[in-house]
Amino acid sequence: MKAFSYKIYFFLIPVLVYQLIFGIYPLIYNLILSFKDVSLITYLGGGISQWIGLSNYVQILKDPVFQKAIFNTLIFTGLSLSFQFIIGFWLALLFNHTFPLKGLFQSLIMIPWVLPIMVSGSFFRWFFNDQGMANNFLLSWGFIDKPIPWITSKIFPILSITAANIWLGIPFTFILLYTGLRAIPLELFESAEIDGANWWQKILYITVPLLKPVIITILTLGTILTVKAFDLIWIMTKGGPGDVSHLFTTLSYSLAFNKFHFGKASSLLVLMVLLVVGLTILFNSTKVEEESSIE
Amino acid sequence: MNKKQRKEWKWKWTLIALIPTIIIILPLYFIAIVGFQSAAEIFHRPPYWFPPHPSMEFYNHAWVTLFPYLKNSLIVALGNLALTLTVALPAAFVLAKFRLKLGKLTFLILLFTQILPTIAVIIPLFLIFSNFGMINNYFSVILGIAVFTIPFATVILRAYIKGIPTSLIEAAFIDGADLFRIFRSIIMPLLSPAIATAGTLTFIMAWGDFIFSLSFLKDQTMQTMSIGIYRFVGQYGIEWNNLMAGSMIFAILPIIVALLAGKAIVAGLTAGAFK
Numbered sequence: 001m002k003a004f005s006y007k008i009y010f011f012l013i014p015v016l017v018y019q020l021i022f023g024i025y026p027l028i029y030n031l032i033l034s035f036k037d038v039s040l041i042t043y044l045g046g047g048i049s050q051w052i053g054l055s056n057y058v059q060i061l062k063d064p065v066f067q068k069a070i071f072n073t074l075i076f077t078g079l080s081l082s083f084q085f086i087i088g089f090w091l092a093l094l095f096n097h098t099f100p101l102k103g104l105f106q107s108l109i110m111i112p113w114v115l116p117i118m119v120s121g122s123f124f125r126w127f128f129n130d131q132g133m134a135n136n137f138l139l140s141w142g143f144i145d146k147p148i149p150w151i152t153s154k155i156f157p158i159l160s161i162t163a164a165n166i167w168l169g170i171p172f173t174f175i176l177l178y179t180g181l182r183a184i185p186l187e188l189f190e191s192a193e194i195d196g197a198n199w200w201q202k203i204l205y206i207t208v209p210l211l212k213p214v215i216i217t218i219l220t221l222g223t224i225l226t227v228k229a230f231d232l233i234w235i236m237t238k239g240g241p242g243d244v245s246h247l248f249t250t251l252s253y254s255l256a257f258n259k260f261h262f263g264k265a266s267s268l269l270v271l272m273v274l275l276v277v278g279l280t281i282l283f284n285s286t287k288v289e290e291e292s293s294i295e
Numbered sequence: 296m297n298k299k300q301r302k303e304w305k306w307k308w309t310l311i312a313l314i315p316t317i318i319i320i321l322p323l324y325f326i327a328i329v330g331f332q333s334a335a336e337i338f339h340r341p342p343y344w345f346p347p348h349p350s351m352e353f354y355n356h357a358w359v360t361l362f363p364y365l366k367n368s369l370i371v372a373l374g375n376l377a378l379t380l381t382v383a384l385p386a387a388f389v390l391a392k393f394r395l396k397l398g399k400l401t402f403l404i405l406l407f408t409q410i411l412p413t414i415a416v417i418i419p420l421f422l423i424f425s426n427f428g429m430i431n432n433y434f435s436v437i438l439g440i441a442v443f444t445i446p447f448a449t450v451i452l453r454a455y456i457k458g459i460p461t462s463l464i465e466a467a468f469i470d471g472a473d474l475f476r477i478f479r480s481i482i483m484p485l486l487s488p489a490i491a492t493a494g495t496l497t498f499i500m501a502w503g504d505f506i507f508s509l510s511f512l513k514d515q516t517m518q519t520m521s522i523g524i525y526r527f528v529g530q531y532g533i534e535w536n537n538l539m540a541g542s543m544i545f546a547i548l549p550i551i552v553a554l555l556a557g558k559a560i561v562a563g564l565t566a567g568a569f570k
Contacts, residue, residue, distance in 0.1 A: 007474045008389055009397065015386035015445060016401050022442045023408035026419035033419065091315060099308035105316045107557030111323055114549040114560070116503035118521040119542040123322050126329070126535050133325065133342050140341035170319060172564065179565045221568055228412035231505045249414050256418045257510065269415045276410055 027273065034267035040260035049263070056267035066268070069246040072158045076165065076247060077226045083166040084222065088173030093203075095174075096181045106178075113171040121235030124164035125151065128236070157237050157245035165232055169225070173218055180214030181207070220283035224276055248272050323546070330354055330540030337535055357527075357541035363516065364523030365544075367433075368502060371519055374437040375501040376494060379444045383493070387452035388482055392461060409446035416442055417510050424511065435511040436519070440501050447500070447567060448493040454566040455489035456482065492563040495556050499549050520545045 034056055042049040060066050091109065095102060112120065127133045128150035135147040150160040184207065192202050208215070230249040233239060239246035239254055246254070248268060256265035329337050330353050331346040390398050420439055421430070429435045459482065467477050508519040524545060527538040553560060 008393060008395065011385035011389040011474075011478070012395075012397055012401055014382045015449065016397070016404070018382055018445060019401075019404050019408050019442070022420070022438055023411065023416065024404065026416050026423065027411070029423060030415065030419040033422075087315075094308070094312055094315070097305075097308045099305045099312065101309050102312070103557065105309075105312050106561070107554050108316050108320050110553050110557055110560055111320055111550060113564075114499050114503075114553040115323070115546050116521060116549065117505050118503070118524055119326065119546045120322065121505075122524065122538055122542050123326050126533075126539065127322070127325075129535075131338050136338070136340045136342050167319070167322070175561050175564055176568055179561070217568055224410050228410075228414075230412070230414055234509075235505070249412055252418070253414050256421075262418065262422065265418055269412070269418060272412050273415050276412060277407075280410055 030266045030269055033263055034270045036263050038262040038266070052263070056263045057271075060264055060267050060271070065243045065246060065251060068244065069248055069251045072245060073227060073247045075158055076162050076229070077223060079159075079162045080165045080169060080226050081219065081222050084169040084173045085218065087166070087170055088177050088218075091170070091174045092177035092181050093207075095178055109174060110171045112168050117168075117231040118235060120164070120168060121232050124160070124167075124232075125236045128160045128164075151237050151245075152241055154244050157241070161233050161236055161245060164236065165226070165229060168232065169222065172225075173222065176214060176218050177211070180211045184210050216283065220280070223279055223283070227279070228272070228276060248275075323550075326539050326546070327543050329536055330357070330543050332536060334536060353536040353540040354544070357537050357544055360526060360537075361520060361523050361541050361544060364518055364520045367512075367517055367523075368519040368521075368545075370433055371436050371440070371504070371508070372498050372501040374433060375440045375444060376498050378437060378441050379448050379497045380490065380494060382441070383445050383448040383452055384483075384486075384490070385478065387449045387456055388478055390449065391453045391456035391459075392464060405446040405449055408442055409450070411443075413443065413506055417506060421510055430511055431514040431517060432511075433517065436504070436507045437501075439507040439511065440504050444497045444500055448497050451493045451496070451563050451566045452486070452489055455486065455492075459485055488559070491556070492559040492566075495552055495559055496563045496567075499552060499560075502549060 035051055035053060036049045037052045037055075038049045095106065125132075129135075130147050130149060130152055132150075134150060135144070138144045139147065149156060151157045188206050188210075189202055192206055197205070227247075228249060229247065230253065233245060233247055233250045234253065237245045239250040243251075249272070252265040252268040252272070255261045255268065325342075328343070328346050331349040331351075332343065333348070333350065336343060336347060386401065389395070390402055417439065420435075424430050424432075424435045463481055464477055467481055472480070503521070504519070505521040508522050512518045512522065520541075524538060524541045527534040527541060
């Protein structure tokens with residue numbers, strides 16, 4: 001339909017201009033900042049900041065807090081994805097049956113997704129507090145003798161945050177796997193049953209192979225969403241105590257807004273954007289291969 | 296007999312599914328009941344499953360404290376909704392129905408901005424907005440959130456519009472309707488369920504925003520609920536029961552939406568994920 005000619009561009013220009021100004025331009029601005037020495041003084045003093053080459057990057061890479069953040073991000077992402085996937089898959093299999101009240105239950109399971117992050121974050125901060133609910137349950141049931149410093153020690157905070165994040169991510173994994181499952185024709189399972197396949201065999205040889213594209217989508221989106229998580233950690237610990245629970249995101253936010261090292265924060269952001277884009281490209285290439293191999 | 300057996304079988308699955316469902320919404324239940332308990336009661340061991348002496352004191356206090364923030368949250372969420380739909384709807388139409396080079400580029404940019412970490416945009420936007428004196432302004436927050444809600448809504452709407460038969464558009468074109476007319480009188484009326492879905496999700500995202508409000512709104516009279524709730528996190532201690540009561544007040548709107556529009560949320564999320 002070529003005849004519509006130029007009018008068609010009126011539909012596209014707003015979104016294009018918007019994303020270029022508020023999405024892409026900030027990234028370029030950020031890239032420039034990452035090569036400059038921008039601190040609160042240079043920023044407030046009229047913006048005369050020196051070009052300092054790769055110095056911000058070198059400083060960041062050498063920073064032990066950054067190295068800790070790499071470790072935390074790996075733990076956080078790995079554990080979150082594995083648990084979300086297992087729980088989501090189990091729920092999807094369960095909800096693949098037809099039963100009364102299913103619609104209501106499904107809506108209830110979506111609640112972690114719709115709750116404002118400030119609400120769920122505050123709850124988990126309370127839950128994992130030294131005098132909070134987790135400790136009070138465990139103490140009164142006799143599992144522990146003294147409170148566990150869930151979010152106030154060196155090793156536990158990142159694990160507590162991960163536990164909270166697993167809860168947050170269940171709706172998303174569940175809903176995608178459930179939708180994928182619904183698309184598998186029931187006859188496949190019935191004929192496998194006639195051939196004498198047991199529950200595990202059906203899962204392993206029918207469900208998983210047919211769900212492969214969905215699974216890859218979930219792992220892709222899940223990895224990206226998890227790597228860039230910020231709010232939950234900021235609300236629960238702010239990366240603390242003593243910088244032990246930082247992810248890339250919280251570290252760069254605290255560099256910018258608590259320590260006013262905008263240059264350093266920017267260099268970390270550039271690395272993050274590269275990471276996320278790299279992951280997307282990597283996953284997309286596997287996805288295309290999978291799709292073409294199935295067809 | 297056979298029929299009866301089948302019925303029992305079905306309720307069995309309901310009972311099994313009830314367990315994970317309850318576990319998943321348990322945090323929400325505790326948020327709700329902590330707000331009814333006194334400071335001594337919330338630290339009780341073991342924690343109470345039901346408030347022993349339910350009191351409205353903290354809910355009242357939280358409501359009075361948070362009411363002004365509620366208004367700000369509404370302004371931000373509705374402003375963002377209007378902006379997002381205005382920009383996303385026309386774009387989704389063209390991206391779904393026409394093959395254009397510029398369309399491909401636009402879609403690529405949308406997918407790209409959608410995966411960006413929020414803070415990768417926030418820090419530069421903060422510096423840019425401060426240069427223009429736009430910090431402490433509803434617009435800065437609305438504009439910032441929209442960087443992420445616009446791609447999200449466009450992708451969902453585009454998936455729906457793809458399902459509208461192209462022959463409808465062609466027929467209208469042959470009858471002499473121009474593109475704006477086709478969009479207004481053919482596409483838009485067919486889109487109401489899609490707009491409801493995309494709109495619901497967009498609203499929930501903006502309503503729950505934390506980081507843009509935290510970074511851009513320093514003036515207390517303009518802050519949203521996410522930040523208002525922080526007022527119960529004092530320097531020397533956290534007023535947990537007020538914090539939980541306030542959280543519950545903040546959460547009620549999204550919960551109602553989830554229960555009323557659960558199906559739409561599911562449809563939107565899957566449409567968004569599978570392109």
